[in-house]
Amino acid sequence: MEWQKLATECGAPLWFLPIPEVEHLAIGVLIECGSRDEVWPEEAGLNHFREHCYFQGTCLSLRTRRDVTAHLEDVGGTMNALTTEEITLFFHTVPADAVERSIRVLGESLSYPRFPKEEIPAQKEIVIHELKTDEDDPYEFLAERWRRRRMKGHPLAQTEGGLVCSIR
Numbered sequence: 204m205e206w207q208k209l210a211t212e213c214g215a216p217l218w219f220l221p222i223p224e225v226e227h228l229a230i231g232v233l234i235e236c237g238s239r240d241e242v243w244p245e246e247a248g249l250n251h252f253r254e255h256c257y258f259q260g261t262c263l264s265l266r267t268r269r270d271v272t273a274h275l276e277d278v279g280g281t282m283n284a285l286t287t288e289e290i291t292l293f294f295h296t297v298p299a300d301a302v303e304r305s306i307r308v309l310g311e312s313l314s315y316p317r318f319p320k321e322e323i324p325a326q327k328e329i330v331i332h333e334l335k336t337d338e339d340d341p342y343e344f345l346a347e348r349w350r351r352r353r354m355k356g357h358p359l360a361q362t363e364g365g366l367v368c369s370i371r
Contacts, residue, residue: 217306230305231294232313238365239288239358248330248365251286255326257293258282260317265308268322274308275301282308288359327370334364 209217219230241249260267265274275282280297293313295305337343347362354360 211310226299227296228299228302229294229296230302230309231292232309234291234293235289236291237287237289238361238363241361241365243361244366244369247361247369248334249369250291251364252326252330252370254284254286254291254293255330256318256322257284257312257316259319259322259326261311262315262317263311265311266317271308271312274304278304280305287363288361330364330370331367334367334370337364 204220204222206218206220209219211217222228237250238247241247258268258271260271265271272282275295275297278298278301280295280301282293282295284291284293286292293309295309297305337347351360351362
């Protein structure tokens, strides 16, 4: 098995490793932009917040969050995303025969996102809830404090989720 590279319409390379014996696969788009790229504290959490907004629908055929979700769930797929200090990753897990559908959803969601104004307050609250949940988890709490102390003065000291005051 060897990695294969496909050219896409937008020019971004698509790399994949064919594994004929698998029934499901994970596919994603990795963007080299994370919390270290934000201006702190003004933009703290902007990448994490934007990650949430990409699931709200598109300006093309997948107009609503329900359209985006249903397009994958109808074939047994799931979607998720994550933001770290250095990257933002959008990914799907789908049956192997639904890879074209997954690529279309990822491409449309990231190239033609629709951020409905009425959804912004709800997404802010979801992000704030995630930040507070992390503070309640002893592992997350200690790991975060350790990283801030260890990386003090460096962009990697910036928490990937952001700050509640900046998200509001």
